[in-house]
Amino acid sequence: MIDNNFKNEKAPRNLGLYIHIPFCRTKCLYCDFCSFVSRDEQQREAYVGALLREIEARGTKDYSVDTVYFGGGTPSLLSAEQIGRILGEIKESFNVSPDAEITLECNPMTVSDGDKYFKELRALGVNRLSLGVQSAVDGELKLIGRRHSFEDAKATFLAARGAGFENISVDLMLGIPSQTLDSLRASANQVIKLAADHISIYSLQLEEGTPLYRMRERYSLADDDTAADMYELVVKMMKDAGYRHYEISNFARGGRESKHNCKYWRLDEYLGLGLAAHSDFGGKRLENTRDMERYLGGEWLEAASDISNSEREFEFLMLGFRTADGISKSEFLARFGVGFDEKYGEKMEKFKKMGYFCEKGDALALTESGFEVSNAILTEILDFDY
Ligand code: SF4
Structure with missing residues (x-):
């Protein structure tokens, strides 16, 4: 019989948790993720309450949770106290392995008192940060609607390092309007200089419905040849700097490959909690609602389907x-x-x-x-x- 959900029965059943935090301070011009601008603390608190209820309801002790990933949106818009409550509920409702990788996505400019915030996160057990740097060229950041400068990103990175984060990933974007091979080289150099432990590269995608898509005629975007040259350049720079190119778009040094993302590539089980979160769990694909009202009302599941062979x-x-x-x-x-x-x-x-x-x-x-x-x-x- 074909085993559609192949598992090595001798190995413990591991599980990754993805926690979606859908709030952002402002909306980047290229973004089509499920995220909303939120300046309303009450709304965020209501969301945390609904998330806690979902975590409790979907908790299971049948697995060992070895990764937790707070993604978004901008999870660093939540206070350390809110992150602490979410992690507390996760520990109540699941068996969390003592050496679980716990990652939080963070955007520069969302953390006002970085030293204190990052120390609090470390004390809560968050041991990995993923920082959206995107470019070291401020003009490029502006063009895609990022509200931070490279100096802001650098200050955030250094504050996290100072607070004891030994595993920091940085995102770098390729194909930003006006980006050239030279400006990309400068950005990649800056990221290497920061000594990030992990680097993810993303090609800018023009998604229909985003402001950048509507403005596409105004900008010259990289053609396929330039995009390929950009990719080749970054790969070479990262490898020369000692990073292992362990996945098409990801590089790591010192064994800092993302354990959570590796689950997606290996088809390991993961449970997505929060608005619009997806799961691959128990042989099914599950999709949470994108409707905030429904989510706050406790109706999280939108669709469930079997996965064919x-x-x-x-x-x-x-x-x-x-x-x-x-x-x-x-x-x-x-x-x-x-x-x-x-x-x-x-x-x-x-x-x-x-x-x-x-x-x-x-x-x-x-x-x-x-x-x-x-x-x-x-x-x-x-x-x-x-
Ligand atoms: S910070 Fe991330 S999720 Fe938020 S708007 Fe920008 S790209 Fe989208």
Whole structure:
């Protein structure tokens, strides 16, 4: 029988928790995430109350929670006391592993007394921060509607470091209007100088409905060739600086790979709590409501669906090939009941010959040059329209 939810039965059942905090101080021009501008402390407090009720209702002691990720929105808009109450409820309702990775996304300018706030977060057990820096060029930050300067971001980073955060991730954006290879090089250099432990790169996407999309005629945006050059430049700079390129868009130093995000790429189970949060839990895909009124009223679940075997297989390959470790052929066989080579071997041959894949024992992974053309390769192998 095919095991759609492959698990090594000897391993403890681990679980990641994603906690969505949908508030932002202002809305960035490119953002289509589920987030609202909130200056209303009462609304935030009501949301925290609803979140606590959801955590309690969905709690289970059947798993060991090894990652908790506060994402958004801007979780750092919540007070340390509110974060503490949420973590307290998580610890009441779930078994949280003592060495769980607990991450909080943070935006510069949302933390007024950084030293105190970060010390309080550390005392609560938050041990990883993800800081939205995006660029070290203030003009570029302005163009995408970020309200902080690079100096603000740097000050926030240093305050967190000073408060004892030894694991800080920084986001860097590629393809910002007016960004050039030189300005990107300057931004990447600044991030490397900060000695961030982890760096995530994102290509700016023009999402319909966002202000930046409406203004798209006004700006010159990177064409495909420039975007590819930007990616190549950043990858080289990060690798030269000693970062491991462990996933297409992520780099880590000193073993600081994001444990939580690795769950998504490995199809491990996670439970999303809060407005619009998604889960992959108990063999089902669950989707929370995006309607704040309903959420505050205690109706969090919007949709639940089974995950078909073909969907699982597609995800397993699409997400697994994003990572430097690639996929395990024996796991593929155990999950889907067919050998990887038997099913895809013929299509793979030419890409292997072109140097886009490498095999290490049971593992099959894209090479660095394969990462650069991964969309085209996976489109052909998996036979879908990207
Ligand atoms: S801070 Fe993040 S979630 Fe908030 S508006 Fe900007 S990009 Fe969107």
